[in-house]
Amino acid sequence: xxxxxxxxxxxxxxxxxxxxxxxxxxxxxxxxxxxxxxxxxxxxxxxxxxxxxxxxxxxxxxxxxxxxxxxxxxxxxxxxxxxxxxxxxxxxxxxxxxxxxxxxxxxxxxxxxxxxxxxxxxxxxxxxxxxxxxxxxxxxxxxxxxxxxxxxxxxxxxxxxxxxx
Numbered sequence: 001x002x003x004x005x006x007x008x009x010x011x012x013x014x015x016x017x018x019x020x021x022x023x024x025x026x027x028x029x030x031x032x033x034x035x036x037x038x039x040x041x042x043x044x045x046x047x048x049x050x051x052x053x054x055x056x057x058x059x060x061x062x063x064x065x066x067x068x069x070x071x072x073x074x075x076x077x078x079x080x081x082x083x084x085x086x087x088x089x090x091x092x093x094x095x096x097x098x099x100x101x102x103x104x105x106x107x108x109x110x111x112x113x114x115x116x117x118x119x120x121x122x123x124x125x126x127x128x129x130x131x132x133x134x135x136x137x138x139x140x141x142x143x144x145x146x147x148x149x150x151x152x153x154x155x156x157x158x159x160x161x162x163x164x165x
Contacts, residue, residue: 035065037073039085040125046146048074048088049122053138059128062137067119068109070141074148091149092158101157118148 036053043049052070056062073079076098078090092098098105108114125140152158 033069033072035069035073037070037077037079039079039082039088040140041083042085043142046144048143048145049140050074050079050143051125051138051140053136055131055134055136057134059135059137062135063126063128063139066137066139067121067141068115070143071115071119071148072109074143074145075152091145091152094158097157101155104155104157114151118144118151 034055038051038053040049040051050070050073052066052073054062054065054069056065073090074088075091078088078093081087120142122140122142125138127138129136129138149158149161153160
C-alpha cells in the first residue's frame, strides 16, 4: 500500500511537468510558424474564412495552434485565391515589420494572447493527415480582419486605409 501511495505521489508531481513540456513543445512548433494558409470560401463582411494547415508531432498540438497560425497568416502572409475567393494581401505588408515590433507580437501571440479575440474555429472542419513522424492538421478558421486591422493601426504597426500615401 505504501508503494502504491508513493508511486501515486510521484505521478502527481510529474504531471504538471509533463503538461509544461507539452506546452513548451507547442510553443516551439508555433514559434517557427510553419503552416499553410488558403481560402476556405466567402465569409461575412469584415472577416476572412481561411483553412490553416499546421504541423506537429502531436495532432492535438497542431490543432490547438491553428487559430494562432490563421491570425499570423492574415497579418504577415496573406493567401491566394481559389474556391471563388479573391487573393488577399497581408495586413502588414511592410518588410521587417514583424522584427521591428517583435516585443508586441511576442505578447500578442503568447498563450492566452490577444490573437484569440480575432479568430474562431469552425466546428466540424478538422482534417488530420499523418506524414512520416508528424501530423498535418487542417482547420477552417474565421478571422475578424477588420477588428484585427483596427488593433494593428491603433498599435502603430500598420497604417490606416485612410492615411495618405
